[in-house]
Amino acid sequence: MDKTTKDAWLGNKEDLSPEALEKRRRINKKVMLFGCLPIILFISVALFFSFISGDEPTSASPNSEATQAPTNVRYIPGLSPTDVYPNLEKQGFSTEKTFNPEYGNLWTSTHSVIGMDYRVETFSYNIKNVVSVRATATVDGNGKEIVASKQFFQYISTLPYENANPEQAAKWVDENFNNHHATIQIGSVTFMMMAPTRYLRSLLIEVRYTSPSKE
Structure with missing residues (x-):
């Protein structure tokens, strides 16, 4: 891990260089994206199956x-x-x-x-x-x-x-x-x-x- 990347992860925000600050912002965006992805996928799947079951025809069974x-x-x-x-x-x-x-x-x-x-x-x-x-x-x-x-x-x-x-x-x-x-x-x-x-x-x-x- 190079020094800029190490500083972006571990360094004090007030002591970081502009390059390290920019890298930290990019890292935070990636963490948020991949951290929320499983939740987004779970909600999407749940909504999909809820939609399917809700629209399924309920024709009466003759029996x-x-x-x-x-x-x-x-x-x-x-x-x-x-x-x-x-x-x-x-x-x-x-x-x-x-x-x-x-x-x-x-x-x-x-x-x-x-x-x-x-x-x-x-x-x-x-x-x-x-x-x-x-x-x-x-x-x-x-x-x-x-x-x-x-x-x-x-x-x-x-x-x-x-x-x-x-x-x-x-x-x-x-x-x-x-x-x-x-x-x-x-x-x-x-x-x-x-x-x-x-x-x-x-x-x-x-x-x-x-x-x-x-x-």
Whole structure:
């Protein structure tokens, strides 16, 4: 170590030469820089992981989404969501899944062709049962007729629930395709056809709640 450097490290500030004072200032800057560097790196890493964990999406897991259902809810016997949307996906539908611990779970399957939009909503308070299935078809009014969706509704009406009668359900859809609010009960399940306009048809499948008889 040369004399100037030794003085910069150990010498009395008042006795230092200008050269030694300048060297001491440079040494102090380096000490401060390298002394603070580990702290700066630690804070940077901590902030980085805090940012990552804070922005990570918290999408609901279907396995945990068993919502407290209303006491009067009725499930379609023997039908699960996997009886509905996977078969639709084989027909070209895309399914969006929404799991909400407060309001219930919804599987929304959609498909579009020229002039026609199809939509099937499967609702439940858990992932094993189905409360209702609502199928809807709309046309844009530019040449396509809503009657072209009849086979779609007949297909939906043949869902495999307990005590289902697919032939009867498909026949009923054919005969009541244009009858607004027409209903039929097959087994314990009620079908309701909605035909509010010539551009839209909808079919609701559910188990209707009936109040217990009073004796």
